[in-house]
């Protein structure tokens with residue numbers, strides 16, 4: 535089989551589609567290179583002194599792992615100087631990171647969750663990096679947080695790297711979803727899955743069941759109906775999978791269908807769900823929709839949500855279209 539590298543794929547995409555200018559292509563390549571560096575650190579584990587706590591807290595009040603901090607720095611350093619970006623924002627940083635004056639300012643803004651699934655780092659379970667690219671507003675001279683307040687439908691690219699038994703990069707620029715596998719010997723990303731499509735027929739769901747007693751009635755109803763199995767209203771048995779790394783759970787769903795849920799619950803109305811709109815929900819929703827699936831917050835399409843703040847949290851339901859539509863319709867009854 536002819537090997538197609540990420541670079542070749544992007545150059546060919548650029549020829550085919552007017553929505554991929556050279557600067558966006560180069561920016562994606564830099565992000566992919568940073569993910570390669572993170573993958574290398576992840577692979578070292580205890581040998582690279584990357585495990586354990588950094589003894590600091592992020593803006594969400596969560597204790598940062600060493601690898602959260604390392605991955606954030608790798609992404610910032612790799613993307614600062616290329617001239618493609620005006621600013622960056624990270625789940626791990628309180629405020630935005632404008633490109634320093636010593637570098638040229640570009641026309642894009644990059645958002646990322648540098649290391650998703652942090653609770654899995656120290657136990658050698660799949661983790662990942664999620665990113666989203668927005669266009670900087672016309673005429674912007676000094677980027678502010680307000681410039682990032684664009685709905686997910688405005689994303690020009692999104693992707694994730696999953697650091698598992700293989701390291702993979704899943705990418706969309708709005709022309710479908712493609713997956714690249716890192717050839718560790720050659721150090722290059724090779725196209726291994728073209729035009730990924732989420733299977734519609736599914737018997738799998740992913741949710742943290744330990745929160746069941748806190749759920750709102752539509753989520754309880756939806757999950758109860760699946761748990762009822764063959765003799766229940768769904769007429770079939772379902773299986774449950776929960777890796778507790780969104781990247782890995784979404785990657786499974788992209789490949790074999792299913793639904794991923796992180797709902798809001800009755801504990802704290804000021805915290806609707808756990809996942810962040812700008813770093814997790816939007817990029818994953820873009821990918822999932824491009825692969826023929828759906829993504830809502832239980833009421834509306836995630837990509838239509840008008841963000842209010844950088845670190846906003848939202849409930850997330852995404853995956854096989856008919857399942858997401860079903861649980862969304864239960865919220866409307």
Ligand SMILES: O=P(O)(O)OC[C@H]1O[C@](O)(COP(=O)(O)O)[C@@H](O)[C@@H]1O
Nearest residue numbers: 649650651652653742778779780781
């Ligand atoms: O601890 P829980 O409830 O299983 O949550 C797991 C979820 O939290 C996340 O790890 C996000 O949190 P982090 O950004 O702190 O890693 C998701 O990847 C995952 O789906």
